[in-house]
Structures are given as structure tokens and as C-alpha cells.
Amino acid sequence: MTGAHRGGRVRVAVTGIGVRSPAGNTPDEVFATLLAARSTAAVVPGLAERGMAVRFACLVPFFDTDAHIGRREARQIDRPTALVLCAAADAVADAALTPVAEPERAGVQIGTGVGGLASMEATTRDHGERPSAMPVHTVPRTMANSAACRIAMRHGFHGECTTYATACASGTTAIGEAARRIRHGELDVALAGGVDAPVTPVIMGGFHRLRALSVRNEAPERASRPFDADRDGFVMGEGAAVLVLERWDRARARGARIHGEIAGYAATCDAFHIVAPRPDGEPASRCMRLALADAGCAPADIGHINAHGTSTLLNDRSEARAIARCFDGHSPPVTAMKGVTGHLVGGSGALEAALALLCADRGLVPPVANLRSSPEAGMVDLVVGAPRAVPPAPVLSNSFGFGGQNSCLVLAPAPAGDRPATTRALR
Template identity: 50%
Template sequence: MSNGRWDAAVTGLGLVTPGGIGVPASWNAILAGASTAASDPELAGMPVDFTCRVPGFDADELLGRRVAWRLDRYVHLALVAAREAIADSGLDPREWDGSRVGVVMGNALGGVRTFEEQHCALLREGAKAVSSMLIPMMGVNMVAGYIAIDCGARGPNLVTTTACASGTTAIGTARELIRTGRCDVVIAGGAEAGLTRPILAGFTRMGALSRRIREPALASRPFDRDRDGFVAAEGAGVLVLERMDHANARRARVRARVVGYGASADAHHATAPDPSGAGVEKAIRMALHDAGIEPREVDHVNAHGTSTPLNDVTEARAVCRVFPGRPAVTSIKGVTGHSLGAAGAIEAACTVLSIEQGTIPPTANLDRQDPDIDLDVVSNRPRAQRISVAASNSFGFGGQNAVLVLAAA
């Protein structure tokens, strides 16, 4: 078991997901195990016309019109989640030493909505119609920059872009800033808002999305025999990480600890996972080694579980090889869909909640488990279980693999 020297305390959580705005709404929806996928009016006439969107999100109301107008939606989602996480941590940005506070956010696509809107303006009216805010609104790095501006975090500031592993990579990178002593506090997570017609057309042409257009609520079904692709989603998840001694000195509530991180590349294919699962297995074992954790000590795995035919089997086989003790496995993507660069951060936050509350959410729509997936997958209803150690997996296009190990406080 980790000796605690390099642990990062999780003292704050923030969530904006298709389940709702804020941690309570999101977590309750995920525990309920009902899919949030629904027909999307913005995709009317598309071959795949359903997504998982954040319900009732009004940026003007939540952030104020003066702030909201100059930000892309992916930054809107991130700022709301970051503010919740900071408030939850009990830290006061007016009092902290901002030079010791970093921001590391994961994102895959940047401000694609803004780019597409401004490209249309260019084609329609010419260059003079393009907004002067285009570049700062679309840049992938800007989500970390705007969070820093919002809360006065003047430490290291960066965005990790490892496709669907981006949020997990961000949290792992944030922990490195803690363990090297560069920061006392790091605001870390992921955000994505890429539910636009060109992006969804691209995923559709790849064959990555579920085609259950008549039954969108049944489309995302991780580990199920009849899965046929993922459901695209948006969202944001943010964790406040602190040095353990910093958190203890201010008597903060430590919700869980990030004790290990591992990453690898398949070096196999642009979009398909290596069917051997060797890269996935390497990342898991690296995270366990970093944590000083034996596989038998892991009680729960929050799986990447995208509901795609290849990914789910590949991940399952790797998990079986690493964890012969059959820890309880779940994928929340049956409820939330796949929010790409935000997914790993949202799932890490859910892993913290599972550890803290002793509750594993169910995998939605798992009616008949694929016989090639020999895992103890939680389905139908939440499972009450004491969790001392858990792993959270994320994998992405380009063969990107990232894994976190989290432990009880």
C-alpha cells in the first residue's frame, strides 16, 4: 500500500454532466442508472441524431453575461465545474498564494463550436465578419487559462490532449506537480463540448457511434452483447488536488487520495485499440507500481467502457489479466455517454464518490453481458461495497492509455 509520501489529497469535486449541473445532480443520475441519451434537435436530419447533452445549462445565468459571451461552451462547462470544486474544497482564492496553485485541464477538441460558427461567417460575409475573439475562444489551451484568470491561479498552467484519455492524463500530470513540490494545490480535470454537426458526422463516418436512432436511451450499453458504438456527450469534471500536508494543515476534508498514475501508448493504430491489450495492461500495472499497490488490493475498477465492440473486449481482457481477484467493475457511460476529453475526469470524480460513499453505480443497459467479457460488472442497481482502493481507466485515439489509482482518505 502507498506510504502516502507522494499522494495527492482530493479535497474538492465539481461536475457538469448530462446527468445534471453539480455533483449531487450528476451523481444521483449516475446512481439511478438511466441513460441520458436523447434525440438532439441540433442534429436533425443527420444519420445519427442523438447525443447526451447537459440539461438546462444557461451560461449567462451561471457565469454572468459579461463572462459568458467571450467563451466557448467547453470553457463554460469547465468554469462552472471548477468553481464548484474550489468551493467544495474550502479554499478561498482571495487568500491563497496563487503562485503555488496550478491548473491542468484535459481537452480533445477545443472550441469547435466557435470555430464552425466563425467559419460560416467568413464564407457568408467575408473576413471582416470574423470575430476578434475567435482565437482565444477556440484554442485548446484556453480552458486552463480562463480557469486561472477566474480564480487567480498563477502556477503552472497547461492542457493535456490525449483524446479520450485527456482528463485522466490531466489528473495524473497534476499529481506530478504535487509530488515534485511545484504546487501546493492543482485544479485538474477535463472539459468537452463538441456536439456539432461536423464532429458528429466525422464520428458517424468512422463507424464509432451507435446507430440505435429509434431507441437512443438504449444505445450506450457498455459490455453488453448487443453494443454497437458509443453515444457522444459533453461535460466537465474538476478535482482540487492538494499536497497531503497542505490539506492536513488547514484541516481540510480529504475525500480520497490519488496514489498512482500510469500511461502508455499502443503504437498500433490511429483509432483501433491493440487487440492484445498490451498497452492497456502496461498502463494499469504502471499505475499500481507507482502507487505501491498489489492487484489483489484493488476493490473496484471504473472502466473506460465505451460501448464499442473492440474497446470493451480489449479492456476486459487486460483487466482480467491484471486483477485475477475480480474487482467490481462499472462504466458510467451507459448513463452519461462518452464526453471524450472530459470523460476521464468525470469518471475519476465518480470513483472518488464511490470510495467515499461505499457505492458503485450500475452499468446502464447491461441486459446480456458479452460472454467474451469475464468481469464482475455491476448492473441493474448500485452495489454497496467498502472500497479502499480503486482504479479509473481511460483510453483514446492514437493508442493513448492512462490509468489512475485512488484510495480512501
């Protein structure tokens, strides 16, 4: 298990992590916020001033772009691109990744659920009456692939540069597909993750019309409550997370400190309904089983599950049934981070995969925020009240998106000799 191959195939190491999230702008900050089960939801003045039906969300606190983005570039990009550029720069620094000798074997895979919609909304609002006066950077700002391409330009990666749009599963899909490219010998290193910044009037209004959002305006900090009996919808969030993925032997040869590995990945489709999951959870359960098989793991090998856990009635119920099916009623500990961070849409799966790996490595599973009682408690072992200590073991991270897009990752902590020191530059 410590060599360059797992079951005869190339292993994929995670050597760097970068984040920009409502729960913090470094992995350690996010980890501490999750362990405290401290919700980050708050009223957004711009939404309140417009009299929106939902007036709160989970926003990224102030983040310094000056270290990573020049003033000229800042005028050319939108908020999602700024978020993910900063996250990618931190991931590269965390990995101590120097310019690669073969840039054509270095790629970028980024997921986004909303793409350039937020930028298009703002441009239409500000310039829709005078199309001839549109800003010159309108098209680059609104292209869904702008974020991935700017990351590639910044770091000089000439390999495959791809943008994935699988709704709420986009970040997970991007990481899984990047791992596949490395396994299959197409890439040696990749920057992979997800981003979205969808807290805008049109997007918030649209999700509200779908009855997907919580309407707890009087108590936003208690609104996101995955698997809770009193859940009434998810809380919109924003953020980005990027992982540095490398061939295991390459990472070892350059002396990289390894966070863990992408051990398994799978994707399926419900093919059932455009916004509702299949009630019995069978396609999601099959995705979990396929990811476990891809990792060479049995259900009993999984130390805990990072659930998609949106805090909506149908999705949480379907996911609980899927977990019960996959694990034959013997659920490992289950947590859900969206009670703290809200739903980052395309960024959620990437952030959750990164933090799930840290949880597995450090042996602590965060409790589900705002969970008091759950109708799903008989099907899954939900972590409630306080963090739970678990032995280092592989973790299953789930992402399920609109359109029935299911993506699952199995992430394994590194062997003891390869784990980061506690003083590592995760900050």
C-alpha cells in the first residue's frame, strides 16, 4: 500500500490543499469551525434591501487577493474566479510545487454548477439597456471555463484543462476525473476542485421558487440542519477548494508531504427527475458501491462518511436510504458539513472532499450542526453533539446534484511516514 501502485494501478496522492470558504480561508480554520459545529449563515444586506424572500446565506469572509491577483487582472475577473485562483495558489504553495519540467503533463480540472450565470446577471443589470457599452471583459468573465483557464495560465500547465458542470456534484466530479487522468498516464500532476459564488438575487430567487431554500430569516444560524426532523431547505453558500493531485511516485521522489490519496471514484445518474432524487436511493447507493470497488475497499473498511446532506427533506431521506443500502444497515459514522458552510453548489464537493480527508487523517469526525432529532437516525449513524474519534481509515465523500448527477470519492489518509507534520503550512 505504500508503493506507487495500488492493485496494479497508479496511485494518486493529494499533496496540496487550498480553500476559500464561509468557514475559513485555510484548511485548519475550516476544520476548527466544523469541529465546533458553528454555523456561518447570516443576513446578507443586499438581499435584505431588495426584500428577497430569503435574505441570508453563507459568504466567504474577507480574503486578501493582493498576494495572488494583480489590480489589472482583478478588473478582468469575477468573484468565483478570484476565489478559486486564490485557493489554487494556496494549494500549490502547500504542496511546495515548483514549476513542472513537463508542463504538457500538468492539467487543470475545475467544477462549477452555476458557471458564469452570476456574472451575466450583474452585467445584464448594469449594462442591459446599453448593449453597445458592455465592458470589454464581459465574455471572458461570463465563460464557465474562465476559472480553469486562468489557473492553467497562472501556473503554466499545458495539459488537459477541463471544466465540469454536474450541478452540486461538479467539484467532486472534477477531482475524480483528474485522478482518472493521472491513473491512466495522461497527466502527472493536476490542480482539481470546484467553485461557485451564487448568492445573487436571480439565483436565490430561482432556488426559492423551487422551494429548495430554507426560509428561516429570523434565525439563519439555525437554518441549515442536515438530516434534522425540522429541516426546511438548504442555505446557499459560496466558496472554492482546490487539491494538488500527483502520481504517488512523483510526489515521493520530490519529497512531498502527502495528505492522502484519491483511492476510488465513481459517477452515476438517477435518470429520474430534473431536481428530485430517486426516493429509494438506489442509483446513489450504486455510485457508492462502485467507488468502494474502484478503491478496492469493502464497506467495513470505511471509517466515516461525509454525506452530501443538503438539509432538504427529499435529498437527505434519499441519501440515508442509499447509505443503508450500500452498507447493508451497518452505517459507519456519518457527518454533513453543510450545516456549517451552507451549500457551495459546485464548490461544495471539493471543499468537503478536502476536509473529509483531513478528518480521516486526524481521526475526528465533526458533528452535524443543528441536528437535534432525525427521522433517518434508524438508517444511518449520524454524529451528533460533539466530534467523534475514529481510527485513521478511508472516508467516503458523497455529492448528489440536480439532474440526478451522483459522484462519490473514496479518500484514504497517507501512511504514517507520509503524513504532514502538525506544523505543516496549512495555516
